[in-house]
Amino acid sequence: MNVTKKHKKKTHSKTRKNIKQLSFYSKAPEIIKVNGYSLLILPTPKRHVTLIDCQLLGGFYLETKEQAGISHLLEHVVSFAWKKCGVESCTAYWEKYGVESNAHTTISTNSYWIKGLSEFFDKMLEYVVDIMLRPHFTQKRIDKEKTAVENELNSYINNPSWKLNDAVCKNLFTIEGMRYANDDKTQLKVLKTLTKKDLIQYCLDFYTKKNMLFIISTGIPKDKIISKFERLTAGVHKNETYNYQVVKSVCFQDKKKILFIKNARAENTDIVICFPLYMYFDDEDFIYLDTITEIVGGDLSSLLVEILREKLQLVYGASCYATTNMCGSIVYISISTLDKNIKKVLKKTFKICKKYSKKLISTNKLLRIKREHKLEVSQYYLKDVDLIRDFYAEQFLFQMNNDKRKIYTLKEKTKKILGLTKNKVKNMIMKMFDTKHCLIVYQGKKKVRFNIDNI
Ligand SMILES: [Zn+2]
Numbered sequence: 001m002n003v004t005k006k007h008k009k010k011t012h013s014k015t016r017k018n019i020k021q022l023s024f025y026s027k028a029p030e031i032i033k034v035n036g037y038s039l040l041i042l043p044t045p046k047r048h049v050t051l052i053d054c055q056l057l058g059g060f061y062l063e064t065k066e067q068a069g070i071s072h073l074l075e076h077v078v079s080f081a082w083k084k085c086g087v088e089s090c091t092a093y094w095e096k097y098g099v100e101s102n103a104h105t106t107i108s109t110n111s112y113w114i115k116g117l118s119e120f121f122d123k124m125l126e127y128v129v130d131i132m133l134r135p136h137f138t139q140k141r142i143d144k145e146k147t148a149v150e151n152e153l154n155s156y157i158n159n160p161s162w163k164l165n166d167a168v169c170k171n172l173f174t175i176e177g178m179r180y181a182n183d184d185k186t187q188l189k190v191l192k193t194l195t196k197k198d199l200i201q202y203c204l205d206f207y208t209k210k211n212m213l214f215i216i217s218t219g220i221p222k223d224k225i226i227s228k229f230e231r232l233t234a235g236v237h238k239n240e241t242y243n244y245q246v247v248k249s250v251c252f253q254d255k256k257k258i259l260f261i262k263n264a265r266a267e268n269t270d271i272v273i274c275f276p277l278y279m280y281f282d283d284e285d286f287i288y289l290d291t292i293t294e295i296v297g298g299d300l301s302s303l304l305v306e307i308l309r310e311k312l313q314l315v316y317g318a319s320c321y322a323t324t325n326m327c328g329s330i331v332y333i334s335i336s337t338l339d340k341n342i343k344k345v346l347k348k349t350f351k352i353c354k355k356y357s358k359k360l361i362s363t364n365k366l367l368r369i370k371r372e373h374k375l376e377v378s379q380y381y382l383k384d385v386d387l388i389r390d391f392y393a394e395q396f397l398f399q400m401n402n403d404k405r406k407i408y409t410l411k412e413k414t415k416k417i418l419g420l421t422k423n424k425v426k427n428m429i430m431k432m433f434d435t436k437h438c439l440i441v442y443q444g445k446k447k448v449r450f451n452i453d454n455i
Contacts, residue, residue, distance in 0.1 A: 025409045025410065025411060026409070026411060027409070028407035028408075028409050029041065029042055029043075029392065029407075031213070031396060031400070032226065034226060034229050034230050034233060035230060035233040035234055035236075036209050037209055037212065037214060037229075037233050038209070038212065038213045038214065038400060039213075039214045039215075039216070039225075039226070039229055040213060040214065040215045040216070040392070040393075040396055041216050041218075041222055041225055041226075042215065042216065042217040042218075042385075042388050042389060042392055043218070043219065043222070044217055044218060044219055044383075044385050044388055045219060045383065046218075046219050046383060046385060047118060047219035047220070048117055048118050048219070049115065049116075049117065049118060049218070049219075049385050050115065050116060050117070050118045050120075050121050050124065050216070050217070050218040050219075050220060050385070051113060051114075051115040051215075051216070051217040051218065051385040051386060051389055052113065052114050052115075052121075052124050052125055052128045052214070052215075052216050052217075052218075053111060053112065053113035053114075053128075053214070053215040053216075053217075053389055053393065054111070054112045054113075054128050054129075054132050054212060054213070054214050054215070055109055055110065055111045055112075055212075055213050055215060055393055055397050056109060056110040056111070056206070056207060056211045056212050056213070057108065057109060057211045057246040057326070057397060057398070057400065058071060058108070058109065058110055058206050058211055058246065059071055059105050059106045059107055059108045059109045059110050059177075059181075060072075060105065060106075060107050060108070060177045060178055060180065060181035061107060061108040061175060061177045061178055061246070061325075061326070062177055062206055062244070062246075063176070063177035063180065064176055064177065065176055065180055065186065066190065067177075067190065067198075067202070068177070068180040068183060068186045068187045068190050069149070069153075069180075069186075069187030069188075069190050069191055070190070070194055070198065070199070070202050071105050071110060071202070071206075072105040072149060072187070073145060073146065073149050073191060073194055073199065074199050074202055074203060075103045075104070075105045075110055075112075076103070076145035076148060076149055077135075077137060077141055077142055077145050077199060078103070078112065078131050078132075078135050078203070079101070079102075079103040079112055079131065080141050080145070081131050081135035081136045081137055081141070082127050082130050082131050082136065083130070083134075083136045084126075084127075084130075090127075094114075097116055097117075097120050097123070098116065098117070099114055099115060099116035099117075099120065099124065100114070100115045100116070101113060101114035101115070107169070107178055107181045107325065108178070108246075108325040108326060108327075109325075109394075109397065111393075112128060112131060112132070113128075113389075114127060114128060115385065115386070118218060118219065118220055121218070121220055121225075121228075122228060125216075125225075125228055125229065125232065126232060128214070129214075129229070129232040129233060130232075132207065132212060132214075133233065133236045133238055134236065134238075135203060135207075137196055137199060137200060139196055142196055142199065146191060146192075146194070149191055150188065150191060153184045153187055153188045153191070154188070156184045157184050157185065157188075160263045160265070160266065160443070161270060161443065162182065162184050163261050163263070163443065164261055164270060164272060164441055164442075164443040165182040166182040166183050166184070167259055167261055167441045168182070168272055168274060168439070168441050169181050169182045169183075170183070171253060171255075171257060171259060171439055171441070172252060172253060172274055172276065172330065172439055173251050173252065173253065173327065174250075174251050174252065174253055175251045175327075178251065178327075204240070205244065206244060208238075208240045208244070209238075209240065210244070210245050210246075210400075210401060211244070211245075211246060211400075213393075213396060213397050213400055214229070215389055215392075215393055215396075217385040217386075217388050217389045218385070245401055246326055246401070247326065247401065248280055248326045248327075248328075248398075249326060249327070250278075250327070250328075251326070251327035251328075252276040252327060252328065252437065253437075253439075254276065254437040255437065255439075256435070256436065256437055256438060256439075256452055257439050257440070257452070258439075258440040258441075258442075258450055258452050259439075259440070259441045259442075260442060260443075260447045260448075261441065261442070261443040262443075262444075262445070262447070263443050263444060263445065264445055266443065266444045266445055268336045268337060268338060268339070268444065269336070269337055269338070269339050269342050269442055269443065269444030269445070269446065270334075270335075270336045270442065270443050270444065271333075271334070271335045271336070271337065271342070271345065271346065271440065271441070271442040272332060272333070272334050272440075272441050272442070273332070273333040273334075273335075273349065273438060273439070273440050274330055274331070274332055274438065274439045274440075274441075275330065275331040275332075275432060275433055275434060275435075275437070275438050276327075276328065276329075276330055276437050276438075276439075277322075277328055277329040277330065277331060277431070277432060277434075278328045278329075279324070279328055279329045279431075280324065280328060280329075280398075281324060281394070281395050281398050281399055281406065282399065282402075282404075282405065282406035285428060285431070286324065286329075286406075286408070287408045287412070287413045287416050287417075288416065288417075288420070288424075288428050289322040289324070289329060289331075289432070290321075290322065291369055291373065291417055291420070292322075292425065292428045292429060292432060293320040293321050293322050293331065293432075294320075294369060294372075295361060295365060295369055295425060295429075296320045296333070296352075296353070296356075296429065296433070297318045297319050297320025297321075297333055297334075298318075298319055298320060301365065301368060302318070302320070303352055303356060303361070303365075304318040304320065304333070304335075304349060304352055305317060305318050307348065307352055308335070308345065308348060308349070308352075312344075312348065314337055314338075314341050314344060314345050314348070315335055315336065315337050315345065316336065317335075317336075318333065318334070318335045318349070319332075319333070319334045319335075320332065320333050320334075321334075322432070324394065324398070325398065326398060331432045331433065333349060335349065339444055339445055339446040342442065342444070342446065342448045342450075343448050343449075343450055346440065346450055346455075350435065350455040353429065353433035353435075354433075356425075356426060356429045357426065357429050357430035357433065358426070358430075359426070360422040360423065360425075360426055361422055361425055361426070363422075366420065366421075366422055366425065369417070369420070370417060370418050370420065373414065373417045373418070374414070374418070377410065377414055381410055388410075391410060392407070395407050395408065435452075435455045438452075438455070440452070
């Protein structure tokens, strides 16, 4: 599903001093326009670490069926498209600097990032700006990356669950590119036909000022960052031939459905339940999504796991998470169970969601999520350049072209989470797990008769 999950990283900082909690921001940071490019600076108390990221609105979203996967191949090629890397690869160029870098394509975004010691800030910024604005394509690199992507796609196909993920996208979205985002077989076919010319044209079309957001998370002073960024972007004559703009639009199929995908060799049956939700980044309840999913699924004291695993011994785990993009939000529940229990698990899962749409959760459950949030914030968020980026990047990216943006700061989120009431949790569960348009996809040996009219 190309779901970017939250990963909680440990920092090993031994600082006991009272660090200025800059990342908490009493006022949301703002996008600065420099030579027409959007730059977001996220000051952190960590002076010695810098993370530079360029995120783009697009990903699979912008593709047609005939182009399925082009943005993924382009992502591979662009991350090596720095002239300074020379004949050697960029990996060899960066080796001695000890940096970390990577690029990603998701259902609706692309991202290119590099993280390293702040003493290499100039070099890292030059790399990211150059590959974004002046990518240098070589046939040799394209051929290498085509082989790498071919291997990557084949490895996904080796895992039968690619069909489950593909069915989710095909039946959840209306936008062609999103529907083919997990169709690895189609992408493999298209991959073989893609040429250097196609990649250059696609890059010209969609890597534009309107879709591109530079994010710098660092302790380096702002004026130094801006002047360097200004110099690097000044002389660029990028031919922005296409003026495509990603905007928020209705892109869910909105049909209540259950689908079976046969996998004769499966041991367990995997179930994914999706709830489309018209909730965007500027919604007053957006900031609660993650917290409510944690109450519903995840660890042992979540509502689903407590009942399905501890009480009924039907599953090992049940995860629940939400993603948001220009279509709105999608709430997922993901469960694996024995074939004989499919119906029971489905019935129980919907029953639990329905029950807590009407009934209040316990005081302990409410206290747990509030305290967990506090712990998470003080342990990780205030120190980690990656998490600060993760917290703000999507909020800014998806509202980049809006006249008015609603950006939640970590401080605001914390205030809202600590102020959560049982009643609010109940109302959110009712909103998020509305079965009116829910999609159920399950994969295993056995097809069951399950009447979705009863949920
Ligand atoms: Zn890849």
